[in-house]
Amino acid sequence: MAYINRQQLFEQVEYPLRYKPGNLVKASVVLFSIAFFFLLLFEPFGVYRPEQKFNYLIICGLHALSPTLIFYIYFSALNYSRKRNAASETSSWTMFQEYAHIAVILLLVGIASFLMRDFIYDNPYNWSLRYFWEEIRNCYLVGCLVYILLTFANFYFRSKSNSAQALLFPISRDTENTAEAITEIFIKTQVKQDDFSFIATQLLFAKAEGNYVELTLCSNSSVTTELKRISLKQFESQIAAHPFFFRCHRAYLVNMAQIEKVTGNSQGYLLSFNGTADKVPVSRAQLNSFNGLYQQLRVA
Known part of the structure; x- marks a missing residue:
C-alpha cells in the first residue's frame, strides 16, 4: 500500500x-x-x-x-x-x-x-x-x-518521459528492516580463499574494475570501499535472488534501498547516496527497468 x-x-x-x-x-x-x-x-x-x-x-x-x-x-x-x-x-x-x-x-x-x-x-x-x-x-x-x-x-x-524529477518519493526505509534485507550474503569466487560476505543493507553500490569488483559499503555512517577478486557479472549472478540490487549500468550495480537522490532526464540518471560524493549512472537503456523497480519497491 x-x-x-x-x-x-x-x-x-x-x-x-x-x-x-x-x-x-x-x-x-x-x-x-x-x-x-x-x-x-x-x-x-x-x-x-x-x-x-x-x-x-x-x-x-x-x-x-x-x-x-x-x-x-x-x-x-x-x-x-x-x-x-x-x-x-x-x-x-x-x-x-x-x-x-x-x-x-x-x-x-x-x-x-x-x-x-x-x-x-x-x-x-x-x-x-x-x-x-x-x-x-x-x-x-x-x-x-x-x-x-x-x-x-x-x-x-x-x-x-522517463524524467527523474517524477521520482518525488524515496523508497521507504521500512524495507530495510525485512529479514531479506539484513541477510549476510556469501559470495564464492574462483579461488576459495578469496570468498567473502557482506551485509545486504551495507552495500551502496558495486563498480566493475576489470576482473575485480569494487564494493562501496556504509556501516555506522562510515563509508568504505573493498576490492574483490570477482567480475561484476559473476557477482550479480550470486545476488540475483535479492530484490534490492539492480544492474543500472554495464559497470555499476546499486542497492535500490540506499538511494538518496535521483537526478537527470531521459538521457540517463545520476544516483546519489549518503556519506559519499560519488554518483552512480543509470544508462539510458535501463531507465524503464529502473523506474519500474523503483516504484515497485517504493509502494511495497
Whole structure:
C-alpha cells in the first residue's frame, strides 16, 4: 500500500523545476489559465449576481490573477533568498517544505480575495468575519484540489518521459528492516580463499574494475570501499535472488534501498547516496527497468 510517512515528508528531493526562475513564468501562466477556466466553467462558489460590480468574466480574471501574482512574487522571493544563501540554494527540497509553502500561498490568496471583495461586490457585509472565513476556506478547498490534480498530472507526464524529477518519493526505509534485507550474503569466487560476505543493507553500490569488483559499503555512517577478486557479472549472478540490487549500468550495480537522490532526464540518471560524493549512472537503456523497480519497491 502506498503512503507518505514521516521520513518521506522530510526526505530530501530535488528542488522542483516548476519553481526555478527559468520556469516560473511558464508555471504562472499555467496557474492563471487553470484558475480562470475553472472559475468560468464551474462557478464553484455562487454569488448573488446583482451584487457584482463587473461582468463575471472580469471577476474570473481578477480572481485568477490574484493567486498568479502571489505565486510568482512568493517564489521569486524564495528563489532570491536561496540564491543569496549559497548553502540553501544548493540544498535539496523536502515534501514538508512543499506543503508548508503551498499552505502559506493559499492563506495569502484567501486574504487577497477577502480584500478584493469591496472592489468586486456591492455588499454591506464585505468586511465581516463570515466572508473572511469563507474566502480562506474556499481558497484552501479549491487550491488543494487543483494542487493534487496538478501533482498527479506532473508525475504521470514526467514518468512517461522517463524524467527523474517524477521520482518525488524515496523508497521507504521500512524495507530495510525485512529479514531479506539484513541477510549476510556469501559470495564464492574462483579461488576459495578469496570468498567473502557482506551485509545486504551495507552495500551502496558495486563498480566493475576489470576482473575485480569494487564494493562501496556504509556501516555506522562510515563509508568504505573493498576490492574483490570477482567480475561484476559473476557477482550479480550470486545476488540475483535479492530484490534490492539492480544492474543500472554495464559497470555499476546499486542497492535500490540506499538511494538518496535521483537526478537527470531521459538521457540517463545520476544516483546519489549518503556519506559519499560519488554518483552512480543509470544508462539510458535501463531507465524503464529502473523506474519500474523503483516504484515497485517504493509502494511495497
